[in-house]
Amino acid sequence: MNGASLAALAAVLLVVTGFAVVIRPRGVSTLDFYLAGRRVGVITNACAICGDYFSAASFLGVAAAVYVSGVDGVWYAVGFAAGFVPVLLFVAAPLRRFGEFSIPDFLGRRLASERVRLVAVGVVQLIILSYLIPQAVGSGITWELLVGRGVAGLSPYATGVLFSTVAITGLVAFGGMRGTTWTQAVQFLLLLTALVWLAVAVLGSGFSYGGAVADLSAEPLTAAVHTDDGWRLALEQNRVDDDGAAAFNEPGARYGRLGQFALIIALVLGTAGLPHVMNRYFTSPTGTAARMTTVWVLGLAGIFYALAVMLGTAARALIPAAVKDNAWLAELTVDGVLRMPEHALPVLGRIYGGNAGLGVIAAGALVAVMSTIAGLLLASAASWGHDVYERHINPRATQRQAVRAGRATVVVVAFASAGSALAMRPESLVAVLPSIVATMVTWAFALAGSALTPVFLLAIWWRGITAAGATAGMAGGAAVALTMFAAGILVGDRGVGELLLTPTLIAAPVAAALTVLVSRRTSVPPDVERMWSALHGTAADRHAERLARLMISGGRRRGQGRRTGAQR
Template sequence: MTVTSAGTLAILLAAVALVTLVMRPRGVSTVDFYLAGQRVGVATNALAICGDYFSAASFLGVAAAVYVSGLDGVWYAVGFAAGFVPVLLFVAAPLRRFGEFSIPDFLGRRLASERVRLVAVGVVQIVILSYLVPQAVGSGITWQLLVGHGLPGLSAYATGVLLSTAVVAALVAFGGMRGTTWTQAIQFLLLLGALVWLAVAVAGSGFHYSGAVADLSAEPLANPVHDEAGWHLQPETNQLDPTEPATFGQPGAAYGPLAQFALILTLVMGTAGLPHVMNRYFTSPTGTAARMTTVWVLGLAGLFYALAVMLGTAARQQIAAAVEGHPWLEELTVDGVLRVPEHALPVLGRIYGGDSGLAVVAAGALVAVMSTIAGLLLAAAASWGHDVYERHINPRATQRQAVWAGRTSTVVAALAAGALAIAMQPEDITPGVPSIVAAMVTWSFAIAGSALTPVFVLAIWWRGTTAAGATAGMVVGGLVSVTMFVVGALPIGPGLGEMLMTPTLVAAPLAGLVTWLVSRSTTPPDDVERQWLVLHGTAADRHAERLARLTIASAEPTQRRRGRGRAARREEERDADR
C-alpha cells in the first residue's frame, strides 16, 4: 500500500468515526437508537437511503456486470433503480404513517399476531445475512487490490473482510441510527464524488459511450476462465441464439429471455422487502416526508447507475488498450481482460489517476461497503433487540437494556457475516453470472421479494389479510425461493439455471396466492378499520377519529377508564403522535 492509499483510508475512517461521535444519540431510548427520534429530514434521509442501498453490488457489481456481459449487465442497473418506483407508489407513505420500528414490528401489529412477528424476524435475518456476506466479500476484494497483504496469519482478502465488519459494527453499536444516518449521507456523497471524478476523467480522455459500445460489439465477447490449461479467454455463449456469438452491445451474453425478465422482477420486488431500506422510512417525521424522500432517491439512483453503466463500458475498452503502457496490469488481466471483474473501477481509477486515483476509487468502494453494512446491522439490531428481546425475552426491559440488546445484535450479525465471507474465497468461486458480488446480493433481493414483499404489500393494501395468511405466505415464499436457489446451482441446462437463481418470478406469485387463499378462510384482526384509517386516511380523517374516541372515552365510567390499561393508552398516544 502506498502512502497515498494509506492516508486516504486513514482520513476516511477518521471522518466516519468523528461524524459518528458527534451525531451519536444523546438519549438511551429505543426510538433514538433505532429511529433517530423520527426527525430525519427529506434530503438527509434520501442521501442516507442511497448510502444504505448503493452497496458493493451497486458500486463494484454493476460496473463489473457491464464489463463482463455488456447489455445483460445493464439489467442490474435497471432493476436496482426501478425498485424504488413501487416503494414510492405503494409503500413509503402508509408505512411511515403506521409508525413502527421494523417490518416484523409492522406486520405483528397490523395483523395482531406475535407468530407473524417471529416468522418475519426469521425471514428478515436470512435476508440481512445474505446481503451482509457479499458486502464483506466486496470489502475483501477491494482490500486485496488496494493493500495486497494482510494481518499476520490472514490473507489480504480475509483482512479486508475482518477490518471492515469490525469497524462498522463498532461504529453502529456506538452511534445508533442518528450517527449512522449522517455517516451514510456523507458516505454516499463521497461515493458519488468518486464516480463523477472517474466519469470526468474518462470523458476527458476522449471516451464516447456509443462509439465504445460499437467498437466492443465488433467482435465476439470473451472472458477469462481458469482450468487445467491455466488462464485463457473463452467466448461467451449467446443465450438467445446459440448459433450466433455473444456480443457486448446485444442481449444474451449472460441471460436468456425469461431469465432477463426474472432478474429485473427480482430486483424491483426485492427492494420493497429489504429490511435496512424500509426501516429508514420509519425515521421520517411524516408520511409525506417519506414519499418525498423516495422521489429524491429515484433521481439520485438514475444518476448513480447511469455513471456505473458508462464506467463499466469504459473499463472494458480502456483497460485492454492500457495493458502495454502499464505493466502492472499484466498480473490482473488475461489478454487485456480482467480476471476479477470487480476490479474494473479501481483499475480504471489507477490508470487515470495513478495511486491517488486508485485510492479514491477503492475508498469509494469501501465507503459503499461500510455504509450498507451499517444499515444492515441496524436492521438486524431492530429485529432482535426490539421484536425478540423486548417483546418476548424480557418484556420488562428498561430502555437502556433494550438498547444494549440491539448493540449486542450488531456484533453477532457482523461476526456471522464476516465468518461466511472469509470462508468464501472469491478465487474459488466460478459464478455463472456476470459479477459474484451483484449475484449474491440478488439472492437476498429474491428472498425479500418472494417472502416479504407480497405479504407486506397485501397487509398495506388489503383489509382481508390475516395473520395465518401472512405466516403461510412468508413460509411458502421463503421455501420456494431457497429451493429454486439449490436447484439452480445444479448443471441443468443453458438459461434455466440463471432463471432459477432469480426465483421471484415463481415464488412471489405463489406467496401472494397462498396469503390470499389462507386469509379468505380465516378472520382478520378486529380493529382493521381503525388500522386502515391510520394507513390510508388523511390527517383530517385521523383527527376526527381521535376526537370520536376521546368523546367515547369521556363518557365511560371512571373505573372503566382506569382499567383500560397501559397498552391501550400507549396506543392512543402513538396515534396522536402521527
C-alpha cells in the same frame, strides 16, 4: 502497499467516525437507537437511503456486470433503480403513517399476531445475512487490490473482510441510527463524488460511450476463466439463440429472454422487502416526508447508475490499451481482460489518477460496503432487539437493557456474515457469475421479493389479509425461493438455471396466492378498520378519529366519576 490509497481510506474513516461521535444518541432510548427519534429530514434521509442501498453491488457490481456481460449487465442498473418506483407508489407513505420500528413490528401490529412477528423476524434475518455476505466479499476483493497484503498471517482478502467488519460494527454499535444516518449520508456523497470524478477523467480523455459500444460489439465477448491450469480466456456463449458468441450490445451474454425478465422482477420486487431500506422510512417525521424522500432517491439513483454503466463500458474499452503502458496491469488481466470484473473501477481510477486515484475509488468501494453493512446491522438489531428481546425474552427490559441487546445483535450478525465470506473463494466463482457481488446480492433481493414483499403489500392494501394467511405466505414464499436456489446451484446458471437462481417470478405469486387462500378461510383482526385508517386515512380522518377516541375516553371517565359519587 499503496500509501496514498491507505491515506485516502484513513481520511474517509476519520470523517465518518467523527460524525458518529458528534451525532451519537445522547440518551439511552430505543427510539433514538433504532429510528433516530423519527426526526430525519427529507434530503438527509434520501442520501442515507442511497448510502444504505448503493452497496458494493451497485458501486463495484454494476460496472463489473456491464464490463463482463455488456447489455445484460445493464439489467442490474435498471432493476436496482426501478425498485423504488413501487416503493414510491405503494409503500413509503402508508408505512410511515403506521409508524413502527421494523417490518416484523409493522406486520405483527397490523395483523395482531406475535406468530406473524416471529416468522417475519426469521425471514428478515435470512435476507440480512444473504445481503451481508456479498458486502464482506466486496470488501475483501477491494482490500486485495488496494493494499495487496494481509496482517497477522491472514491473506489480503481475509484482512479486508475482517477490517471492514470490525470498523463498521464499532461505529454502528456506538452511534445507533442517528449516528449511522449522518455517516451514511456523508458516505453516499463521497461515493457519488468518486464516481463523478472518474467519469469526468474518462470523458476528458476523449472517451465516447457510443463509439465504445460500437467498437466493443464488433468482436465476440470474452471472459477470464480460472481453471486448474491457471487463467485463460473463453468466449461468452450466446444464451438466446445458441448460434454463436455473444456481442457487447446484444442481450444474451448471460441471460436469455426469460432470465432477463426474471432478474428485473426479482430486483424490483425485492427492493420493497429489504429490511434495511424499509426501516429508514420509519425515521421520517411524516408520510409526506417519506414519499418526498423516495422521489429524491429515484433521482439520485438515476444519476448513480447511469455513471456506473458508462464507466463499466469505459473499463472494457480502455483497459486493453492501457496494459501496454502499465506493467502492473499484466498481473490483473489475461490478454487485456480483467480476471476479476470487480476491479474495473479501481483499475480505471489508477489509470487516470495514479495511486491517489486508486485510493479514491477503492476507498469509495469500502465506504459503499461499510455503509450498507451499517444499515443491515441496524435492521438486524431492530428485529432481534425490539421484536424478540423486548417482547418475548425480557418484556420488562429497561431502555438501557434493550439497547444493549441491540448492540449485542450487531456484533453477532456481523461476524456470522464475515465468517461466511471468509469461507468463500471468489476466484472460483468468476467463471459462472457475471459479477460475484452483484449476483450474490440479487439472491437477497430474490428472497425478499419472494417471501416478504407480497405479504407486505397485501398487508398495506388489502383489508382481508389475516395472520394465518401472512404466515403461510411468508413461509411458502421463502420455502419455494430457497428450494429453487438449491436446485439452481446444482444445475448451474445455464438454461433453466438462470430462472432457478432468480426465483421471484415463481415464488412471489406462490406467496401471494397462499396468503389470499388462507386469509379467505380465516378471520381478519377485530380492529381492521382502525388499522386501515392509520395506513390510508387522510389527516382529517385521523384527526376526527383521535377526537372521537378522546370523547369516548372522556365520557367513560365522567361516567366512572358519577358512579363513584353515587356510591359515596
